Amino acid sequence: MEHEQDEVPEYQPNPKERGGVVPSIEPPKVSREYVQKLYQSLNETQASIFYSVRQWCLQRVWGQNPQPFHYFVSGGAGCGKSHVIKCIYEEATRIFRQLPKLREEHDISMPTVLLTAFTGTAAFNISGQTLHSLLKLPRSLKPPYQGLGNSLDEMRATLSNVEILIIDEVSMVSKRLFAYVNWRFQQIKGNKKPFGGISVLAVGDFYQLRPVGKAKPLCVYEEDEEDFWKEHFKMITLTEIMRQKEDLAFAHLLNRIRVKQKTESFSESDKTLLASAVTESKDCPTDVIYIFATNKEVDCHNSKTVRALHKDFVNIDAEDYLQDSRTGKMKKLGAPTKSKKGELVQTIEAAEGVRVMVTRNIDVEDGIVNGTFGKIANIVTETKAGETRVQKLGLQLDNPKAGQKQRQNQQGASDSLIYIERLEESLSKKGVVRRQFPLKLAFACTSHKVQGMTLQSAVVSLKRVFEPGMAYVALSRTTSLGGLHITDFAENKIYADSEIAAAMQTITTASLSGVMPLLKHVRETDLVEMFKIVHHNTEGLTTHIDDIKCHHELRLADVLCLTETHLSGSIVTDSIALEGYRVFLRNRHLCYMRFPELAKKEGGGVAIYCKSHVHAEVFQHIPNVTDLEFLVVKIEAPVKLMIAAIYRPPVYSIKNFLPNMERLLDYLRVVCPHPIIVCGDFNENHLGNIKKPVLEMFQSKGYMQLITAATTEKNTLLDHIYVCQPNVCFQSGVLQTYYSYHNPIYCIV
Ligand SMILES: Nc1ncnc2c1ncn2[C@@H]1O[C@H](COP(=O)(O)OP(=O)(O)OP(=O)(O)O)[C@@H](O)[C@H]1O
Numbered sequence: 001m002e003h004e005q006d007e008v009p010e011y012q013p014n015p016k017e018r019g020g021v022v023p024s025i026e027p028p029k030v031s032r033e034y035v036q037k038l039y040q041s042l043n044e045t046q047a048s049i050f051y052s053v054r055q056w057c058l059q060r061v062w063g064q065n066p067q068p069f070h071y072f073v074s075g076g077a078g079c080g081k082s083h084v085i086k087c088i089y090e091e092a093t094r095i096f097r098q099l100p101k102l103r104e105e106h107d108i109s110m111p112t113v114l115l116t117a118f119t120g121t122a123a124f125n126i127s128g129q130t131l132h133s134l135l136k137l138p139r140s141l142k143p144p145y146q147g148l149g150n151s152l153d154e155m156r157a158t159l160s161n162v163e164i165l166i167i168d169e170v171s172m173v174s175k176r177l178f179a180y181v182n183w184r185f186q187q188i189k190g191n192k193k194p195f196g197g198i199s200v201l202a203v204g205d206f207y208q209l210r211p212v213g214k215a216k217p218l219c220v221y222e223e224d225e226e227d228f229w230k231e232h233f234k235m236i237t238l239t240e241i242m243r244q245k246e247d248l249a250f251a252h253l254l255n256r257i258r259v260k261q262k263t264e265s266f267s268e269s270d271k272t273l274l275a276s277a278v279t280e281s282k283d284c285p286t287d288v289i290y291i292f293a294t295n296k297e298v299d300c301h302n303s304k305t306v307r308a309l310h311k312d313f314v315n316i317d318a319e320d321y322l323q324d325s326r327t328g329k330m331k332k333l334g335a336p337t338k339s340k341k342g343e344l345v346q347t348i349e350a351a352e353g354v355r356v357m358v359t360r361n362i363d364v365e366d367g368i369v370n371g372t373f374g375k376i377a378n379i380v381t382e383t384k385a386g387e388t389r390v391q392k393l394g395l396q397l398d399n400p401k402a403g404q405k406q407r408q409n410q411q412g413a414s415d416s417l418i419y420i421e422r423l424e425e426s427l428s429k430k431g432v433v434r435r436q437f438p439l440k441l442a443f444a445c446t447s448h449k450v451q452g453m454t455l456q457s458a459v460v461s462l463k464r465v466f467e468p469g470m471a472y473v474a475l476s477r478t479t480s481l482g483g484l485h486i487t488d489f490a491e492n493k494i495y496a497d498s499e500i501a502a503a504m505q506t507i508t509t510a511s512l513s514g515v516m517p518l519l520k521h522v523r524e525t526d527l528v529e530m531f532k533i534v535h536h537n538t539e540g541l542t543t544h545i546d547d548i549k550c551h552h553e554l555r556l557a558d559v560l561c562l563t564e565t566h567l568s569g570s571i572v573t574d575s576i577a578l579e580g581y582r583v584f585l586r587n588r589h590l591c592y593m594r595f596p597e598l599a600k601k602e603g604g605g606v607a608i609y610c611k612s613h614v615h616a617e618v619f620q621h622i623p624n625v626t627d628l629e630f631l632v633v634k635i636e637a638p639v640k641l642m643i644a645a646i647y648r649p650p651v652y653s654i655k656n657f658l659p660n661m662e663r664l665l666d667y668l669r670v671v672c673p674h675p676i677i678v679c680g681d682f683n684e685n686h687l688g689n690i691k692k693p694v695l696e697m698f699q700s701k702g703y704m705q706l707i708t709a710a711t712t713e714k715n716t717l718l719d720h721i722y723v724c725q726p727n728v729c730f731q732s733g734v735l736q737t738y739y740s741y742h743n744p745i746y747c748i749v
Helices: 032-041 044-061 081-096 100-105 120-125 131-135 149-158 175-189 248-259 268-275 295-309 404-409 470-475 498-505 517-524 541-550 596-600 654-671 693-700
Strands: 070-075 113-117 164-168 199-203 234-238 289-292 314-317 319-323 330-332 347-350 355-358 373-384 387-397 418-420 423-426 432-436 439-441 444-446 458-461 484-487 532-537 559-563 581-586 606-611 615-619 629-637 641-647 676-681 719-723 731-734 745-748
Touching: 032 081, 032 541, 044 070, 044 081, 044 234, 070 081, 081 113, 081 164, 081 199, 113 120, 113 131, 120 164, 131 175, 149 175, 164 175, 248 268, 248 470, 289 295, 295 347, 295 439, 295 444, 347 439, 404 418, 458 470, 517 532, 517 731, 517 745, 532 641, 532 676, 532 719, 541 559, 559 629, 559 641, 559 676, 581 615, 581 629, 606 615, 606 629, 606 641, 629 654, 641 654, 654 676, 654 693, 676 745, 693 719, 719 745
Parallel strands: 070 199, 070 234, 113 164, 164 199, 289 444, 289 458, 458 484, 532 559, 641 676
Antiparallel strands: 314 347, 319 330, 319 432, 355 373, 355 439, 373 387, 387 418, 423 432, 532 745, 559 606, 581 606, 615 629, 629 641, 676 719, 731 745
């Protein structure tokens, strides 16, 4: 009884499949503003994973055929693993729209990135699908591999554009399931490369829930099982806990709980912290979710609570039918048969306000899945031949995003409820078919159902914890220790799988240090006197000031040169202030005397931000330089430098641009003995065999151009850094952002 759990939790093929309709597998559309906020929030390690995948996607689009990646994103509960997946999904999907094959076909309806998880709840958490439903996997995964048969062509068509497979909560994925996924993609893609040659991002925490049954987690090597893990996957670890970021003492305690072995004891201070959450059952709040280890405890708590809180509930009995052996007709049984584990329940004690959980994946995309929580808000009955029966149940779901599609379809409905009807399923008792609502009371649920969730408050019972990692999953759901109530506390129920720590040591670590090169230099170089200059074509300063503030590398610049500020007027407003910097601006309309049509054109403009410790003097007007979008700062300390930021609009002819640029360089050389650095967007591509008059002019004056890699999404190198004394710069390169067509470029002096 203690080991009671669903055999294959939440396995339910997509009901639409039965009708032969190809499931649409795109998660719901989210606005650009929403996505931008997600990107802004990424912490350093999340950003390094994000940019690493982003760079890979760009290389694919540019036809450079990078090797597929197989990353395992690890980290404790609440480190933001699912968060980073959502960001990667959005950005990768956007970039892949530029894949030549998609552009040629003018068809972007087939997915390029797949968001999946083993359980329906975990899949919904990331707006994805279950692996079973997406890949039409059989219920039993016993070898030999069962191919797709008649569905192969349909699956090939649906998944023909897939580049990246993302699997969340991978700790619950068994080796057999993983092997099946590999084979499926090999069959679909028609090759023998790992996962058919697509990239895989496996995400999860092996210290959390393991595969159901006797299967071992992927990271634990077993001789007689296929191992696709060890050979291919490289690990990236997130360490900053985001779920409990407002309660760091709790976050640190959870980190220790995560790895605690059964034989170990907590320190006295940890015991004290935990003791503050231990609550007598009678004192626990009644309106929050209770988390238990076993289904039996959950059922018991549910029926007790429904009776205590609701006086006039109706019993919705299952309608069971048995085939009459003489007539062959289905005959309704007088009373429902006793349910077995996993079957639609015998009786639902329903009343308005009763908390329930959906127990079948009705619509994974729409978030009406096994594990969706809500309250019964409307009991719709019908009366036929004098007999009244419950026909539909209206649910108010906890997650307002769930059920959106259904609500749109029932246009004209006056409430925000979703309505569910009875499902029909065969029972294990021979010949018996049951019609019942796929619901059960949900004042409580099991740890398996809450993995991946973030809750404000919960009551966790440790009484029947039977598995390593189980207590950790349950205890790590709430955002603060104050929101957690523990009943039946016992130290020995909190323990990690003893095999995991050793297995984790065997996973190769991925090196992402080149992804954020400026950050790496600042972190790893002990040179105190590094002076960092960054240029970025921002495509609008007011629109992107928040992105700049949140960027982990732009913020490191001592001098940040920005072009295409798109500002007009001359007032420095608070809206473009960067903390710790002084800003100098030159908007486009001030930059052209002989070309009024350019001065009037929208866009353009330059800005230079100097850190407050930098002694800088600005030059806005230079004799004879009448038509150039530029700003110059003369720096006296902590280094002696002259820095110019330039923007040449694509419509500004080289013939008119170059003389102005030359006069600026000549002037700088005369007035200042300091090394000169000129950076900007020159709209001259330095990749490929084309004429480069700007480069030639700079070279004729003794300058060297430092940037050698593409600086735009179209694989062109338009942003340059010219230095008159190249030996002053010891490092330069290209950084990444998500909010502009251009990437920033940097050099360190
Ligand atoms: N960079 C971030 N900025 C702000 N909030 C974040 C960030 N990363 C994650 N979060 C928030 O922290 C909470 C936990 O994040 P998430 O569910 O992604 O963690 P997880 O590592 O997947 O957890 P689990 O292992 O429990 O599934 C969520 O509420 C999420 O929105």
